[in-house]
Amino acid sequence: MKSRTHLASPLGLALAAVALAAGCNEPAGAPPGGAADKPAQTGASASSAAPLKPGDAAPDVKLTLHDGREVSLSSLQGKQVLVYFYPKDDTPGCTVQAKGLRDGWADLQAAGLEVYGVSTQDAQSHQAFIEKYELPFPLVVDVDGSVSRAFHVPMRNDFATRQSFLIGKDGKIKQVWLEVDPKEHTAAILAAAKS
Incomplete structure (x- = not known):
């Protein structure tokens, strides 16, 4: 009888390594729903908690912004707030998403939305990203996750x-997007905010 250990082929291991390495470095023309857009739960750092859903109370967390200010999420009650998570500053998909929010800023403001982008980079990285693309909204430093x-x-x-x-x-x-198309995200947010 043959051992089953031969089933872990080098190709299978290589594909698993590529899947683990995917972040926000997808090619600029990558279709939505690509490896970097799906919330695949791989590796020891994957969350095992069930996703939050509409109707759930928003977590009362303190947001540490790129400029050192702190904002308690509960202090924003009475306003609509978008908290969006992205893998990494200044990478193709994340830049498309941030620029879309920037370009739709007047409409987002007219809808009464506060916007906070969250990723695990430090304040210096966030500040450089904001300055490079003239982002009008704050980025949250979430180094510890x-x-x-x-x-x-x-x-x-x-x-x-x-x-x-x-x-x-x-x-x-009010609304949750577990898979996000960076190019269409701002339009989807506006539609949900106005509903």
Whole structure:
């Protein structure tokens, strides 16, 4: 009888390594729903908590911003708030997503939305990303992953997966995007905010 150990082929191991390494470095023309867009739970850093859903109370977390300010999420009650998670500053998909929010900023403001981007890079990286693309909204420093964990966002190789949460004026989650198309995200947010 043959041993089953031969089933772990070098090709299978290589594909698993590629899947683990995927972050926000997808090619600029990658289709939505690619490896970097799916919240695949791989490796020891994956979240095992069930995803948050509409109607759930938003976690009362303290957001540490790129400029050192701190904002308690509960202090924003009475406003609609978008908290969006992305893998890494200044990478193709993350840049497309951030620029879309920047370009739709007037409409987002008119809808009364506060926007906070969250990733695990430090304040210096966030500041450079903001300056390079003239982003009009703050970025949250989540080096320890505590904000990601509070929102049950899976981590892949210490990078948050791309997910977004629209919080209503009542402090409850109004809409959740567990898979995000960076190019269409701003339009989807606006539609949900106006509903």
